[in-house]
Amino acid sequence: xxxxxxxxxxxxxxxxxxxxxxxxxxLPWIHLATRPNGDMRLCCSANAxxxxxxxxxxxxxxxxxxxxxxxxxxxxxxxxxxxMRSVRTTMMEGNIPASCTKCFEEEAKGVASKRLWExxxxxxxxxxxxxxxxxxxxxxxxxxxKLQYLDLRLGHTCNIKCVMCSPHDxxxxxxxxxxxxxxxxxxxxxxxxxxxxxxxxxxWHENPEFWDQMYRQIPYLKEVYFAGGEPLMxxxxxxxxxxxxxxxxxxxxxxxxxxxGLLIDKDLMELWNxxxxxxxxxxxxxxxxxxxxxxxxxxxxxxxxxxHMLDNSPYNISPSIATAIQIFNVKHLPxxxxxxxxxxxxxxxxxMTSFVLHGGGLFNMHLLYIPTFLSIQMLPxxxxxxxxxxxxxxxxxxxxxxxxxxxxxxxxxxxxxxEGVLNHMNxxxxxxxxxxxxxxxxxxxxxxxxxxKKVFPELAHLL
Numbered sequence: 001x002x003x004x005x006x007x008x009x010x011x012x013x014x015x016x017x018x019x020x021x022x023x024x025x026x027l028p029w030i031h032l033a034t035r036p037n038g039d040m041r042l043c044c045s046a047n048a049x050x051x052x053x054x055x056x057x058x059x060x061x062x063x064x065x066x067x068x069x070x071x072x073x074x075x076x077x078x079x080x081x082x083x084m085r086s087v088r089t090t091m092m093e094g095n096i097p098a099s100c101t102k103c104f105e106e107e108a109k110g111v112a113s114k115r116l117w118e119x120x121x122x123x124x125x126x127x128x129x130x131x132x133x134x135x136x137x138x139x140x141x142x143x144x145x146k147l148q149y150l151d152l153r154l155g156h157t158c159n160i161k162c163v164m165c166s167p168h169d170x171x172x173x174x175x176x177x178x179x180x181x182x183x184x185x186x187x188x189x190x191x192x193x194x195x196x197x198x199x200x201x202x203x204w205h206e207n208p209e210f211w212d213q214m215y216r217q218i219p220y221l222k223e224v225y226f227a228g229g230e231p232l233m234x235x236x237x238x239x240x241x242x243x244x245x246x247x248x249x250x251x252x253x254x255x256x257x258x259x260x261g262l263l264i265d266k267d268l269m270e271l272w273n274x275x276x277x278x279x280x281x282x283x284x285x286x287x288x289x290x291x292x293x294x295x296x297x298x299x300x301x302x303x304x305x306x307x308h309m310l311d312n313s314p315y316n317i318s319p320s321i322a323t324a325i326q327i328f329n330v331k332h333l334p335x336x337x338x339x340x341x342x343x344x345x346x347x348x349x350x351x352m353t354s355f356v357l358h359g360g361g362l363f364n365m366h367l368l369y370i371p372t373f374l375s376i377q378m379l380p381x382x383x384x385x386x387x388x389x390x391x392x393x394x395x396x397x398x399x400x401x402x403x404x405x406x407x408x409x410x411x412x413x414x415x416x417x418x419e420g421v422l423n424h425m426n427x428x429x430x431x432x433x434x435x436x437x438x439x440x441x442x443x444x445x446x447x448x449x450x451x452x453k454k455v456f457p458e459l460a461h462l463l
Contacts, residue, residue, distance in 0.1 A: 012112075012120040019130030021094045025103070025115040026122050028087045029133045029143055032075055033151035035059075036169055036229055038204030039067040040078045042087060044151065045114040046099040058099040060084060071204035075213050076145050085141030092134065092141070102369070109427060111367070111420035112413060122149075146220040151227070154205040154236050158229040160260055162295045163444070164326055164374050167195045170229060171202070179447050186436045192371045205236050214240065218247050227258040232268065241271055250274040257281060258322060260298060261306045273314055280310055281322040281364065286329045287339045293455045294328050296448060304343075311345045320349045321363035325421055327437070330376045330387050331458050333421075334394035337362045365417055367424055373436040376425045380434070380462075384425055391418055438463055 016024045027043050034040060039059050041047045046058030060068040061083045068078040078084065090097045096104055103113035122128040137143050158170035167173040177195060184190045204210070221244075231237045244250050254277045261282035272278040284303060285294045292298055310319035321340065323329070329336065340348070340362050349363055368375055379387070395415060441452050441463060453460045 012116045015123060016116075016119055016130065019134055021092055023091050023094055023096050023100075023104075024119070024130055025091065025100065026119040026128060026130065026133065027115075027149070028084060028091065029137070030122070030128075030148040031151065032079060032147050032149070034070060034153050036153045036156040037201050038070040040070065040073075040075070042084075042097075042099050043114060045102050046097075069201070069204065070210050071201050071207060074209055075147075079145060079147070080142050088137060088141035088143070089139075092137070106367070106420070106424070109420055109423040110416055111424065112417070147217045148220055149223045149225070150214070150217075150221065151225045152205075152231075152237070152240075153227050153229065154231060154234045155202045156200075156229045157202065157233045158260075159233060159262060160230070160295055160298050163293065163328065163441075164324060164368055164371060166193055167197070168200070176444065176447050180444055183443050184439065186439050188433065188436045189371070189373060189440050192373070205234070211236070211240070215243060218244055218249050221249065221253050223254045223256065225256040225258075230260055230263065231257060232259055232263040238268070238271070241275075245271065245274045251276055254279065258283060260295060261303050262298060264306055264310070269313060269317070272317060275316065277316050277318060279318045279320065281320050282307065282310070283324070284321050284336075284363070285323050285326070286332055286336055289455050290329065290332065293450060293452065294324075294326075296450070307343070307345070307348060311343075311347050313347075317347075319347055322366060323363045324366050324368045325376060326368040326374045327376055327378060327459070328374070328452075328456060330379075330421070330425070331383075331390060333418075334390050334397075337394065365421060367421070371440075372430065373433045373440055375430065375433075376421070377428045377430040378433045378437060379425065380431045381429075383462075386458075387425065388422055391422060394418075434462060 013022065016022065031043065032040065033043050035047070041059050043058070056067065060078050060081060062068050062073065062078075063082060068081060068083070070078075087097045087099065100115070103115035106113040107116065119128075119130075123130070133143075153169075156167065156169055156171050158172050161170050161172040161176060165173055167177045174197070177193065181190070181193060181195075184193070224240075224244075226237050228234070241250075241255065244253060251274070253275055255272065255275050256279040258281045261284070264280070282303070283295065284307075285291055288300050291300060291303070307319065307321070310317060313319070323333075323336070325333070372378070376384075376387070395418070398415070445452055453463050
């Protein structure tokens with residue numbers, strides 16, 4: 001990481017430490033998050049802290065140690081539960097909650113963690129005062145029942161079935177899973193693909209008590225994030241934003257989306273006009289055939305058309321590309337960046353804040369932790385060396401063509417983000433998972449009638 005990038009990261013940390021604790025994160029004080037089955041979690045990053053070991057890490061627990069689920073518990077009951085109060089008091093004492101290890105591990109690798117970028121963005125954009133949050137917190141960790149930030153995953157209804165996904169997050173996956181799971185021999189793969197159709201609740205978000213509490217929170221809301229499944233397929237998403245518009249509070253609220261980009265239409269964009277800002281993160285992992293394999297079976301022409309439509313959208317809409325860094329695309333991230341730069345986008349991944357240009361000016365990078373057998377840490381030594389060489393060649397290109405911007409050396413979302421990917425990749429040798437990777441891919445390919453060997457010839461030797 002460059003000295004300038006390091007200084008920005010240190011500045012963020014300093015701002016946090018001014019609250020009185022270096023382990024502070026704003027999210028447990030302002031943010032309520034759901035999983036597609038209605039379980040409440042501390043945040044999506046916390047839930048990934050137990051990747052490959054304990055899938056319940058990061059989930060908010062009830063008094064019996066079971067996940068707090070909004071089919072059985074109201075949001076505000078969970079909000080000041082024993083679990084949430086414990087997380088807050090642990091941070092206030094300067095310690096790291098067990099659910100939060102992922103962020104601190106990423107920071108040690110030079111990656112701007114969710115803790116850092118969320119907290120700093122809220123301070124910069126919303127005039128959030130961490131000291132004030134703490135002053136309104138009781139010694140037992142109880143806070144007012146006023147939610148500022150919602151992360152809503154309203155079921156698993158989806159129109160695609162990403163290779164790194166599962167039935168928990170995509171209804172399209174169910175049929176493939178029913179055929180694949182009985183064929184699996186690897187205990188690792190079976191453990192990470194566990195899913196119970198009988199216990200999975202895709203209807204929890206139809207609970208009127210849940211929405212009654214959400215509607216009552218509208219006056220306090222500053223940001224609402226929708227993900228899926230595919231959020232644009234779920235009617236409660238649209239009903240909620242329509243209610244926000246009717247209430248007159250839309251001008252105070254930022255909407256955020258994670259979407260596959262296949263269903264954005266003009267009717268929805270007309271609703272977005274009422275909101276202060278709408279940040280649309282479109283999940284794209286590669287170009288053309290590679291993306292169609294990863295986000296099976298997405299249509300590349302539709303995605304390109306959508307990105308250009310968003311790029312020419314009203315001023316309050318901020319589009320971005322969000323990329324899951326995994327074994328299938330890490331060797332081709334420079335190629336993906338070349339494509340993005342060739343499009344001459346005016347708005348895509350160009351959001352400015354007080355500190356940074358988010359997304360590396362190219363696309364937002366999210367490290368894939370689960371399934372572990374698709375993580376870049378699984379690559380053999382020679383393949384990791386190839387990734388490093390590809391990245392360094394790309395760095396040379398950036399320096400030659402964008403040096404005048406001073407961005408790539410002065411921003412934790414610039415070249416430092418690419419370095420963070422390399423640091424994460426090299427932090428562990430998980431090549432022992434290669435047999436799991438091979439079994440999973442070959443059996444799933446047979447079901448779907450596709451061929452990873454043909455689409456990704458650079459990985460054929462691993463298959």
